[in-house]
Amino acid sequence: MRFSGWKVIKEGLSGNKGWGAHWRDAQPKPEYDAIIIGGGGHGLSTAYYLAKNHGLTNIAVVEKGYLGGGNVGRNTTIVRANYFLQGNSEFYSHSLKLWEGLEEDLNYNVMHSQRGLINLFHSDGQRDAFARRGNMMVNQGDDAILLDREGVRKHLPYLDFEQTRFPIFGGLYHPRGGTARHDAVAWGYARGASDRGVDLIQNCEVTDIDIEGGVVKGVQTTRGPIKAKKVGIVVAGRSGQVAAMAGRRLPIESHVLQAFVTEGLKPVIDHVVSFGMGHFYISQSDKGGLVFGGDLDFYASYAQRGNLPMKEHVMDAGMTLMPMIGKAKVLRSWGGIMDMTPDGSPFIDKMDGVDGLFIDCGWNYGGFKAVPASGWCMAHLMATDTHHEAAAKFRLDRTRTGVNILDEEGTGSQHNLH
């Protein structure tokens, strides 16, 4: 099934009964050329690009729950390429370019909306830092415009420009930044992979990884053993547990990050706005809900729900920045398990000492925008055994060697600092 204007009209006139399932609900085969553990955004995009770019189609994605039930369906959907450090900037730049062609490539409406992202600053020092970041973004080939206070006011007239605690000095505007429909990204990649022959196996938890003489042989699952020549671990917040099945400890701590959505409102917020000083960011979904969030709860957690202090803090910050949203009713809040790394940057690497075992993890709270490039680069690594140039610095050994530590925030490469 492919989407087209003609198909929409035809289905509209015939009761929308002919759409059909978007992907095959596959049963596990005894053996594959490659298995991806984890059916989130990164696992699905890895499978898609393995099939599309490398012709590997005898592969499976093994998901313990349902496709898209993890962080890929729980995030606040911000897509941007405003990184500063070499190692990160080329990767996120590559990812944004893939986003820009994604709907055509997948023939799927992922609702990618480049509505512009504005990061506010509140002091001279912060302005300098943002000007420098903007220059780095432009050098990378992406877009950044430094706005002064009046420039921000033109875009965001509803902010409280009178507040004295964090007076608004200006903002770094990234016009190509924006949002996308998170579920649709998972579904679009799932359909694209399934159409190319990839088996998507849901309700199938990997319980062990089989390794013999330093070579990966397959996985044990709740639906029986599956053999494979190559295995990729792509399980985000669960990376620690799955790596432990291969006898590995990772530089990862899993933390909870919360998000919130209000009732649907008429369009009021046209951009993505981030207020770093208050740890608050917001956008408005196409349905009208205000989607917003803040910081981690800041303790290790697998609960997928957070505590009240962070809820209060996020609401406080939102009211400080834009009091106009105070009457909106919050409908829901939720949490996701974040695979936090010491320097705040990810890993796409081989698991040293085990042939055929690969890992893609450590996405912290920013892995949604990375979904296309992560899959692209992980597929490249699994298919060719070499690192893709856009992800060449995402190595596991950087914590030990200290070379290419990617501490984008400059707060220190230590667990509780990101």
Add this chain to the structure above:
Amino acid sequence: MRIKCPHCGERDRREFYYVGDAVALDRPDPDAGDVVWDDYVHNRDNPAGVTRDLWYHESGCSTWIVVTRNTVTHEILKTELASKVKEAMA
């Protein structure tokens, strides 16, 4: 979440600063080498279940506390003075 400080009793989570895994009580020898130090500073068991971590009673008595808790349910199972735990390790 409420945490019982051994000195001050049960207090709101807001009063505490979280540091992370209680591995910090078991610092390696300065000459242990990069593999051991990397493991100590960066690698974590990261359990889904019972864990032991270090919290600091920042807005209270300023003591360090070892908290045994469940990362899946957020239940606090035990709290001890870090100094006592460290003494017992000697």
